[in-house]
Each structure stands twice: as structure tokens, then as C-alpha cells.
Amino acid sequence: MRADDGPKRPGLLRRIGRAFVMLFVIFGLVGPVLTVAIYRVVPPPITWLMVQRLFEGQGFHRKWVPLNAISPTLARSVIAAEDAKFCDHHGFDFEAMEKAMAHNERSKRIRGGSTISQQTAKNVFLWPGRSYVRKGLEAYFTVLIEVLWGKPRIMEVYLNSVEWGPGVYGAEAAAQKNFGVGADHLNSAQAARLAAILPSPLKWRAAAPGPYVQRRSGRITKAAGVVRREGGAECVL
Incomplete structure (x- = not known):
């Protein structure tokens, strides 16, 4: 040496x-x-969940359309169903998170407290599953899309990427698959049904809803009316 x-x-x-x-x-x-x-300007081509579903043999049905080619009643319906404060928060609804945690402590049925922004970050950039690492990355990407995209783009990406049935992604594919119309021709009842199945799109059906989905879609229709009257979707419409 x-x-x-x-x-x-x-x-x-x-x-x-x-x-x-x-x-x-x-x-x-x-x-x-x-x-x-x-x-922010290019449609996300595919997500981790879409890849997973392809390996599960579910197929792939998706057609990207701009936000102005999606019926406004669908945006109001998903806000009413998933994130009533979407236009007011900056990515996180801490009150909803606290309520979800309190509910989950006393019930076996898990309730989520994620905002549409958080769901979009998770759907587009991250893999399915639950872990502290993924939740941390979800928060990071949520901040990024709130800052770099803004509400209209977040809603546009969400409505074009969310799972709406086996191998069905986005509003256009969901509208055609369930009702035989384009996303721009969805009426309030159809939009409410699509919003109603979002928590379990592989279990529930919008075209032939069971009693639970019918009741839930009825509540969403009423809540979407409130969103419209009170301007709860003005940030995207």
C-alpha cells in the first residue's frame, strides 16, 4: 500500500x-x-392503476376530452359527492379528515377524507395502496398541482382519469359505456349516478343502480343543486 x-x-x-x-x-x-x-398542458397518458387493471384483464376504455366538453352537472355532482369545499380549500380539507378519522375509529366501514385534489394526485402520479410513504408523496403532489395547475385543470384531469368501472376511465368513456351519450350530454340524474359509484366503481353500477346507489344518487342530485345555487363550482365552471 x-x-x-x-x-x-x-x-x-x-x-x-x-x-x-x-x-x-x-x-x-x-x-x-x-x-x-x-x-399542466399534456394529458397524463396512463396511471399506475390503469396498468394494474390491464394486468388483471379488465381492458382499457378512455377518451380524453377538455373540461368544456363535459357537462357542468357532472363537475357539480362530483363536488357534491366527493369534496364540497373544492373551490375553497388549497388541496386539503382538514375538517373532513378529522371527521373521517373519528368515523373510522368507531365503524368498520372506512370513510375517506381526501379532497378531489388529493385523489387526483394519487390517481395520476402514485400507485394503489395505503402506506405512510405514499400518503406523504400524495401530499407533496397535491401541493404541486394546486400551485402549478389550479382548480380547472385539477378537475379536468380528475374527470378524465378517475376509474368508473372495470377498464373504464374518465367521463367520456363512462358516459358512453353507461348511457350511450357523450360526456357533454349527461343530464343531472346520469351525472349523479356516476358520482354515486365513485367510492366503489367496480362494485356499483351507474346504468343499472341498486337501491343504495339510487338513494345515494338522489342525495347527490339535491346536493348538486345546492352547489349550483351557492356557487360551489364557480372555480371550474
């Missing part, structure tokens, strides 16, 4: 450390921001 071999090792370790830091900055910080920025 030469006498000058010793000092070289700390220098090598420092270079390796700097390389890891650079990789973290590129892939952990710059990468997500760049991806979110691209998706």
Missing part, C-alpha cells in the same frame, strides 16, 4: 455523497415538478 492511498478514500466518499445528493435533487425534487408542469 502506498503512503498516499489513505487520504483518497474520504475524497471518494465525498464524491459519491455529492452524486447521491444530485440524484435526489433531480429525481426527488426536479423530476416531480417537471412532470407536474408538463401535465
